[in-house]
Amino acid sequence: MKGLQLWGAPLLSVAILLVFLAVWHAATRQESGAQVVDAEYAKLVGAEAATGKKSAFPAPADVGRKLWEHVTDPFYDKGPNDKGIGIQLAFSIARVLSGFLLAALVAIPVGFLIGMSPLVYRAFDPFIQVLKPISPLAWMPLALFTLKDSGVSSIFVIFICSMWPMLINTAFGVASVRREWLNVAKTLEVGHVRKAFRVILPAAAPTIMTGMRISIGIAWLVIVAAEMLVGGTGIGYFVWNEWNNLSIANIISGILAIGLVGMVLDQALARLTKLVTFPE
Amino acid sequence: MSDPLIRVEAIAKRFTGRDGADTTVFEDIHFGVEQGEFVCLIGHSGCGKTTILNILAGLEPASDGYVFVGGREIRGPSLDRAVIFQSHALMPWLTVLGNIAFAVTSRWPEWDKARVRAHCQKYIDLVHLTGAEKKRPAELSGGMKQRVGIARALAIQPKMLLMDEPFSALDALTRGMLQEEALRICAETHQTVFMITHDVDEAILLADKIILMTNGPRARIAEIVANTLPRSRSHDTVHKEPHYYPIRNHLVDFLVTRSKQFESSLSADYDPRHPPLVAPGLTEAAPGTTAAPGRPVEKAVVVSLRH
Numbered sequence: 298m299k300g301l302q303l304w305g306a307p308l309l310s311v312a313i314l315l316v317f318l319a320v321w322h323a324a325t326r327q328e329s330g331a332q333v334v335d336a337e338y339a340k341l342v343g344a345e346a347a348t349g350k351k352s353a354f355p356a357p358a359d360v361g362r363k364l365w366e367h368v369t370d371p372f373y374d375k376g377p378n379d380k381g382i383g384i385q386l387a388f389s390i391a392r393v394l395s396g397f398l399l400a401a402l403v404a405i406p407v408g409f410l411i412g413m414s415p416l417v418y419r420a421f422d423p424f425i426q427v428l429k430p431i432s433p434l435a436w437m438p439l440a441l442f443t444l445k446d447s448g449v450s451s452i453f454v455i456f457i458c459s460m461w462p463m464l465i466n467t468a469f470g471v472a473s474v475r476r477e478w479l480n481v482a483k484t485l486e487v488g489h490v491r492k493a494f495r496v497i498l499p500a501a502a503p504t505i506m507t508g509m510r511i512s513i514g515i516a517w518l519v520i521v522a523a524e525m526l527v528g529g530t531g532i533g534y535f536v537w538n539e540w541n542n543l544s545i546a547n548i549i550s551g552i553l554a555i556g557l558v559g560m561v562l563d564q565a566l567a568r569l570t571k572l573v574t575f576p577e
Numbered sequence: 578m579s580d581p582l583i584r585v586e587a588i589a590k591r592f593t594g595r596d597g598a599d600t601t602v603f604e605d606i607h608f609g610v611e612q613g614e615f616v617c618l619i620g621h622s623g624c625g626k627t628t629i630l631n632i633l634a635g636l637e638p639a640s641d642g643y644v645f646v647g648g649r650e651i652r653g654p655s656l657d658r659a660v661i662f663q664s665h666a667l668m669p670w671l672t673v674l675g676n677i678a679f680a681v682t683s684r685w686p687e688w689d690k691a692r693v694r695a696h697c698q699k700y701i702d703l704v705h706l707t708g709a710e711k712k713r714p715a716e717l718s719g720g721m722k723q724r725v726g727i728a729r730a731l732a733i734q735p736k737m738l739l740m741d742e743p744f745s746a747l748d749a750l751t752r753g754m755l756q757e758e759a760l761r762i763c764a765e766t767h768q769t770v771f772m773i774t775h776d777v778d779e780a781i782l783l784a785d786k787i788i789l790m791t792n793g794p795r796a797r798i799a800e801i802v803a804n805t806l807p808r809s810r811s812h813d814t815v816h817k818e819p820h821y822y823p824i825r826n827h828l829v830d831f832l833v834t835r836s837k838q839f840e841s842s843l844s845a846d847y848d849p850r851h852p853p854l855v856a857p858g859l860t861e862a863a864p865g866t867t868a869a870p871g872r873p874v875e876k877a878v879v880v881s882l883r884h
Binding site for chain 1: 634635636653654655656658659660662664666668669670671679680683684713715733
């Protein structure tokens, strides 16, 4: 019974994966026959796929081989259009982290001030409400025009999109610190700075960290699109480049890598959130 | 009579409702708390008990009137007046030691770590929490949390302690134990205490003086009851004192009926500046005071709300 509790879920996960791979394998099995697509498309995808000998969509084994190549040699650099997946991921992670950290540097102090004063809260609210729903990519042309550098522009886009969840959560967390803790600080004649760091910050920390976790998730979603748009380097560019090369196996490898890195980023923030969360 | 440690003069609290009409929660409240005295304030909910305590603490301004501590008018909270909150108000991210140390370093910022630690330990030992220093509030029972709250308040060595129904959220057994400890600690430290309660037995056990408030709105002090029982009281023996039932009946009687009818039965010589001081159980009221009108000071009927 205990074994089932412990191993039941992982075993089921493996089973789901195997079923998925089996269906995928069956769907992409080689079939012999005449040309099954029209002539234009046949030129595009190559004779092999067009005659139906082999589907244009790779089988799991093909993707597996490609993945293995990427895992064993992630950091090669053979010119601007052929870099290892590791290098591309490193570019993307660096952009996400710098945009995210810049946003944290701005959003947390500003959110703190907004949360401390209901007046400032109300004054900032309309701006936040208008700016928050703007798709971060809509800022891209403006950023390219003013910053004149595609790398810096994508960092700016990350900065903008990570800003709002952190700002809103910090302001909310600070504004909703329990009155009794503030009263304790008051009766102890605690100064403003000490109150901010010893009472409000720890009380609001779980809410702030939740905002940061949402932010990093959004930032990782946006970087892929931003890099597809501006090109050059990064995992988003990698996926788009492989689409131009029509290497579906590489695209799938890229997608998988995006998912794995996103999970790692999210889990890292979840760990940090746990560190500052206190049981009531 | 020398000037009391705390003097409350004519305080009132009014709110302006949505329709613009003023609601007076209480008004014309006068009383004093002497150095080393334990004063309880009893009244029904809604008469503004907690507001009075918050005004004394400096957390809330009064709409009218003044509060003097040691002859000086108070302007906001002070380390001289420590508050024990009903909901204990411990910071859950700090340990027991951390919570008390936060108060101690607020009081004496110049102290080094070892001195703060030793000072905290003294008060942790005083409330019998030795061994629980590293625990967080979430790991403590309700009674232990309130002990931490008491230790935190005492550790800053305030001139007076303000308690807002500190034991009301606890179960009866824990409450009894903590009441006895509060008695012991107050006797040991000669602490001046102002406490709010709605528990008659708690007031008789702990207080030297019990202030009775009428029902709100426009609540006032109906009278001040002097506790005539000897100060060395305890749960086991208090009900065997000859004056116990007269006092208890007097208080219960007030809460059940007289707190509602106060306005209509107001005597002509009622002066809010000097509410009548009564001493139930004594054949004569304290000198220079008047007993409540139309009310025998002694009554034989046993009204029992508890037990």
